[in-house]
Structure formats: structure tokens, C-alpha cells
Amino acid sequence: MQSMRVGDFDITHTIESAQPLTFIGDERPDRKGITYTCGDSFVEVDQRGKRLAYRAYGSLGRARLSREIIARFGLGDDMGDVYRRIGTDAFMKKAVSRYRGMRITRNEPWETALCFVISQFNSVKRIRGIVKRLIAAYGREHTFSAGSVRLSFRSFPSPESIAERSTGDLMAHGAGFRARYMRAVAREWSEQRGFSKLRDKDYAEAKEELMSLEGVGDKVADCILLFGYGRLEAFPIDTWIKRVVERVYFRGRKQSIRKIHEFADERWGAYAGYAQQYMFHFARNE
DNA sequence: ACCCAGGCGGGCG
DNA sequence: CGCCCGCATGGG
Numbered sequence: 001m002q003s004m005r006v007g008d009f010d011i012t013h014t015i016e017s018a019q020p021l022t023f024i025g026d027e028r029p030d031r032k033g034i035t036y037t038c039g040d041s042f043v044e045v046d047q048r049g050k051r052l053a054y055r056a057y058g059s060l061g062r063a064r065l066s067r068e069i070i071a072r073f074g075l076g077d078d079m080g081d082v083y084r085r086i087g088t089d090a091f092m093k094k095a096v097s098r099y100r101g102m103r104i105t106r107n108e109p110w111e112t113a114l115c116f117v118i119s120q121f122n123s124v125k126r127i128r129g130i131v132k133r134l135i136a137a138y139g140r141e142h143t144f145s146a147g148s149v150r151l152s153f154r155s156f157p158s159p160e161s162i163a164e165r166s167t168g169d170l171m172a173h174g175a176g177f178r179a180r181y182m183r184a185v186a187r188e189w190s191e192q193r194g195f196s197k198l199r200d201k202d203y204a205e206a207k208e209e210l211m212s213l214e215g216v217g218d219k220v221a222d223c224i225l226l227f228g229y230g231r232l233e234a235f236p237i238d239t240w241i242k243r244v245v246e247r248v249y250f251r252g253r254k255q256s257i258r259k260i261h262e263f264a265d266e267r268w269g270a271y272a273g274y275a276q277q278y279m280f281h282f283a284r285n286e
Numbered sequence: 287a288c289c290c291a292g293g294c295g296g297g298c299g
Numbered sequence: 300c301g302c303c304c305g306c307a308t309g310g311g
Contacts (some may be wrong), residue, residue: 018292049290120293124307127292161292176307181294256301280292 002062003053004069008079011047013091017099017281018124020107020227021072023115023131024156038068038108038161040142042153057144057151069211077232086268086275091248095282104273104282105227109198110189111156112228113210116220117181135174137170138162142149162186181215184236188213203231226273233262235272244283 001027013030015021025036033046041058043065056065070076072109079101079166117233119127138161139154162170163186170179189195198206210221222236237245237260245260246252255263268275 090296118293119291121291121306122293122308123291123310125291129309171307174308176309177294177305178307215294219293224290239290240292258300284292 001053001055003051003068005050006047006052006075007050008101009047009052009075009103010099011045011052011073012156013099013102013281014073014105017157017277018127018284019105019277020112020115021105023118023128024107024125024135025110037139037153037155038072040140040155041065042142042144042151043068045073055258057149058142068159071106071206073105074230076104079103082271082274085271086278088267099278099281102277104230104232104277105231107226107227108156109195109228110159113185113216113220113224114157114165114182116223116227117185118178120174120178120215120217120220121221122164122176122178128156130174134162134170134175137173138165150174157185159190163190178215185213185216198229203233206231207234214279232273233265233270235261235268235276237261237276238280240280240283241276244263244279 011033015025015027015034021034021036027034028046032048033044035044037043037044038060041060043054043055043056045052045054050067054065054069060068070093075111083096089091110203115127115131118130134157135154138157141152141154143152144150160184165183167183176180198209201209206225207221210224210279211214211218214222219236219238222234225231226236237257240261245263246255247275249263264272264275
């Protein structure tokens, strides 16, 4: 078991706020930790106060595991800086105070893309179920044994393993009309080798490229950029965010998606993604 | 029975 | 542009 000291971090809020880890991993019963697969390794994380303990089963070595934990849970983010920038009004101050320590997780881009393609016009509970069934059906099985420890788990399905299924196969797991989009994105992802070039592009250009995929619109593209590529300026606008922004900042008057993007960009700028996540989690749990 | 869910594509004015 | 519609599915 390895560990590190953490500040301004709350793993419970982080893993319960409907980020990819919510869909992929399994929350521990005490809600203070999670298990999830990272590549071909199985990772356990557990928080006790300011101590974050973690371990991996598989090929992930000690140094790489520590880097994975820091990256995955956004532990490199300066939360003082973030809170100063987003906590500028009563509503956001309340959201921040309620969920202090919640971080934007940084996830594998393909895994992020598939999760959020599935998320469209869907509920958090169902998204999780569908993702779990896909992992069970198409994930590669790994078994780890050392001494008395023996465990088996399935990694996240590869783009190829989704692309080669029929829409009927995918619908059998409850994916519904999204099956077509899942195949389309999986096909592109396997052909274009993971969209790694997006890291070198600016936000607008990267978003436009993601939106050229069938089944990826404005909101899903922002989710992929935020949770998959760590673009903290991305501001995904779903039904919750739209409602809340209109209610809190526009006196309940309807606004177009474009206007809300302009508002968020001007108000929260480089940390709009954090503003969005606190707003989303807060609004959903009211 | 009914409504809605971390939307998107397509068609229309 | 903005608006409206259909879309699979199941949980509340």
C-alpha cells in the first residue's frame, strides 16, 4: 500500500459527482474510496482524512501509480486559485462550501468519450448500468494472483471491441438509440489512434473536431474535453446547468446555449469546468 | 399511467 | 441562427 498527503480533497464528493469514475468504478461501502481499472491494472483508493492510500494490482509500478493518482484525481490543481476564481457570488460560494474538495478527474479520453455518448438523454443510474454491462460483456479479463491474493477483473472495452459489434448487440445492453453513435465514435477512435493530436490544439479547434463525430454534440464534446483532456475551460451545458444558470444569473429567463457559453467563459474563464461541476452536483442534490 | 433523464441529428422558418 | 421533433429505455 502506498500513500500521500492531500489537502482540499474529498474523494466522496469527487466520485459521487457523475464523472467517468462514477460510471466505471465501484464506490467502497463507506463512500471514502473507490476501485477502478486503469489500463490492465486494478486500482484501489481510500481516503482517511488528509491521507490518501492506494494500491494497484497489475503492471502499474509504484512511480507510475503515484502519477496516475495525482493526475486522475486532479490533485495538481490549485484549489485556492480555483475557489477564488469561481466563488464570486452567493450561489457559487454555497456550492463550493457544500462540496469543498471535489475535483475534476482526468480520465482516459476514449473511456470518457464512450461514457458521455451513452449519457445523452439518459439518467446517471442508467448510464452506470449500461457501462457496467459493456465492461462485463466486452472488457478483457485479467487475473492477478500473488500469495494469498487472487482477483480477477475486466478492463474497459477497447474502441475496436465496440466498433465490431452490431447495433443490436449494443442495444441488448440497454444502450437504446445511442448504439449507433457508440459504434460510429468507436470506429473513428480506433482508426484515428485515440485522438492524441487533440492535446496540441486549442480549445475551439479540439471541440470542433470532436463535434464532427456522429453522436457528439456541444455538450458531449465539452465533457470529453473536460474529463478526458483536462481542459478546465470547457463548460458542458446539460439540462441541469441550463436551468440553474437561467434561474440564478438570468432571473429565470431562457437563454440559448451560445449565450450561456459566453456568460460562463466571461465569468469563470479558465476554471469554467470547475464552476460547472460544483453547480451540477449542488443542483442535482438539492 | 406518466414524466423525465449530464442530447443529438435533421428539418423547418 | 433558433425552434421543434423523434428517439430507446427504465427508474421514480
